[in-house]
Amino acid sequence: MRISELSEQTGVPVPTIKYYLREGLLPEGDKRTPRLTDYDGQHVRRLELLRILRDVGDVPVEGLKRLVAATETRGTVHDLFAVAADALAPTPPAPGRGREETRALADAIIEEAGWDRVRPDSVDRDNLAATLELVAGFDTHPRGRADIAPYVAMADQLARHEIAALDDGKDRIGLLEEMIVGQVVFATVLTTLRRLAEEHHSHERFGEDRRD
Amino acid sequence: MRISELSEQTGVPVPTIKYYLREGLLPEGDKRTPRLTDYDGQHVRRLELLRILRDVGDVPVEGLKRLVAATETRGTVHDLFAVAADALAPTPPAPGRGREETRALADAIIEEAGWDRVRPDSVDRDNLAATLELVAGFDTHPRGRADIAPYVAMADQLARHEIAALDDGKDRIGLLEEMIVGQVVFATVLTTLRRLAEEHHSHERFGEDRRD
DNA sequence: TCGTCTAAGACAGTGACACTATCTAGATGA
DNA sequence: TCATCTAGATAGTGTCACTGTCTTAGACGA
Numbered sequence: 406m407r408i409s410e411l412s413e414q415t416g417v418p419v420p421t422i423k424y425y426l427r428e429g430l431l432p433e434g435d436k437r438t439p440r441l442t443d444y445d446g447q448h449v450r451r452l453e454l455l456r457i458l459r460d461v462g463d464v465p466v467e468g469l470k471r472l473v474a475a476t477e478t479r480g481t482v483h484d485l486f487a488v489a490a491d492a493l494a495p496t497p498p499a500p501g502r503g504r505e506e507t508r509a510l511a512d513a514i515i516e517e518a519g520w521d522r523v524r525p526d527s528v529d530r531d532n533l534a535a536t537l538e539l540v541a542g543f544d545t546h547p548r549g550r551a552d553i554a555p556y557v558a559m560a561d562q563l564a565r566h567e568i569a570a571l572d573d574g575k576d577r578i579g580l581l582e583e584m585i586v587g588q589v590v591f592a593t594v595l596t597t598l599r600r601l602a603e604e605h606h607s608h609e610r611f612g613e614d615r616r617d
Numbered sequence: 618m619r620i621s622e623l624s625e626q627t628g629v630p631v632p633t634i635k636y637y638l639r640e641g642l643l644p645e646g647d648k649r650t651p652r653l654t655d656y657d658g659q660h661v662r663r664l665e666l667l668r669i670l671r672d673v674g675d676v677p678v679e680g681l682k683r684l685v686a687a688t689e690t691r692g693t694v695h696d697l698f699a700v701a702a703d704a705l706a707p708t709p710p711a712p713g714r715g716r717e718e719t720r721a722l723a724d725a726i727i728e729e730a731g732w733d734r735v736r737p738d739s740v741d742r743d744n745l746a747a748t749l750e751l752v753a754g755f756d757t758h759p760r761g762r763a764d765i766a767p768y769v770a771m772a773d774q775l776a777r778h779e780i781a782a783l784d785d786g787k788d789r790i791g792l793l794e795e796m797i798v799g800q801v802v803f804a805t806v807l808t809t810l811r812r813l814a815e816e817h818h819s820h821e822r823f824g825e826d827r828r829d
Numbered sequence: 830t831c832g833t834c835t836a837a838g839a840c841a842g843t844g845a846c847a848c849t850a851t852c853t854a855g856a857t858g859a
Numbered sequence: 860t861c862a863t864c865t866a867g868a869t870a871g872t873g874t875c876a877c878t879g880t881c882t883t884a885g886a887c888g889a
Contacts, residue, residue: 482819482827486816493812529813533809542665559775591768592811594745594765595771599800600705600741601727603776604702610695611695615694
């Protein structure tokens with residue numbers, strides 16, 4: 406398959422494909438001659454995967470690179486997932502004042518949840534701490550563990566469901582793809598559903614409420 | 618309070634405050650003379666709110682503008698929330714092929730959830746449809762209602778919890794702020810917690826799994 | 830074989846976004 | 860007094876994710 410065909414089949418413009426090739430997001434095709442390269446179904450699939458992660462999940466190109474690098478991870482499938490989680494997590498903002506405490510709070514939340522398999526240096530420990538730091542000082546919202554507890558329970562449920570739903574017939578990269586797409590797609594879906602559900606449920610409490 | 622003080626108290630640079638003033642995100646201060654304007658606690662609070670929405674929730678400036686406009690909404694608090702939900706929702710991408718079906722599927726999901734108070738023209742109906750459209754054709758992931766059902770149940774739980782948690786002592790704008798900050802902050806928190814939970818729970822199933 | 834098409838690869842340019850900087854004229858205040 | 864600050868207008872910056880242009884040269888149908 407030539408690059409123009411690859412472009413037609415996926416809907417991704419040729420210059421964008423070239424860009425992804427340059428960035429190492431898409432493996433090189435089979436170079437038949439210096440002027441003819443052959444692409445195949447593997448490239449089509451990779452391109453579709455990249456587009457879903459970008460368009461649905463807003464994963465930055467930098468994150469996609471980390472994810473591609475993560476596929477090289479040796480060890481168990483669990484190890485692979487852990488590295489991929491870091492790749493997918495946003496880079497935490499530089500700590501401001503109060504990060505020490507929020508980091509301790511984040512660690513306490515994770516411990517209390519019983520998530521003892523989370524690496525001590527997981528990027529998301531810092532992400533959680535950073536979010537708590539940013540909202541500290543704003544009156545409404547999360548002051549301590551109690552406010553977060555319902556979300557911990559929810560996240561736990563979600564994760565169990567998603568891990569259980571993975572298709573055992575796949576190889577490690579297949580499992581990784583399914584996990585990542587699920588994480589990204591359902592994060593978006595859940596956010597949207599939640600806004601819809603809030604619109605619905607606010608009616609019962611505030612449907613007649615005309616307060617100033 | 619002068620603009621430099623407002624900047625110090627909030628940590629937002631003066632040029633950024635001027636930018637927000639220009640964009641109408643921050644109300645003008647009290648103009649004592651043509652060269653001296655007085656800002657107060659209301660401005661501090663608004664600035665903190667704007668920063669949380671941008672830094673934690675990645676709400677674009679355009680969305681912040683829609684939100685500010687939404688505060689003018691007459692009618693019930695429920696009406697106010699509905700307009701704010703549209704303001705906070707991303708603008709749906711232009712429909713591609715297959716949008717008709719995914720839109721019908723989105724509507725069916727909402728109906729099946731029993732969310733009959735959602736406006737027929739809610740922006741998030743299109744957002745849900747757009748996401749379903751983008752992942753259609755990728756083998757893993759949401760094919761139909763059954764895949765989405767667990768997320769619908771989860772969103773329903775979340776929304777009930779959050780609506781119930783709102784402080785009844787506030788005025789309509791206070792309620793709106795609490796709702797918005799909660800939505801945005803907890804969406805981020807939940808996404809992070811979920812990645813952490815997946816790292817933990819993947820250990821049980823894949824901790825020894827070294828498949829190729 | 831000729832002539833047109835298209836590819837690879839290098840590199841420059843674009844557009845959106847969210848600021849950030851500069852400049853001017855005119856107060857303010859130690 | 861005079862360095863410092865202000866409002867307001869306008870221009871510039873940095874990042875990100877592409878997108879376009881150009882050159883060289885193989886591919887392929889007539």
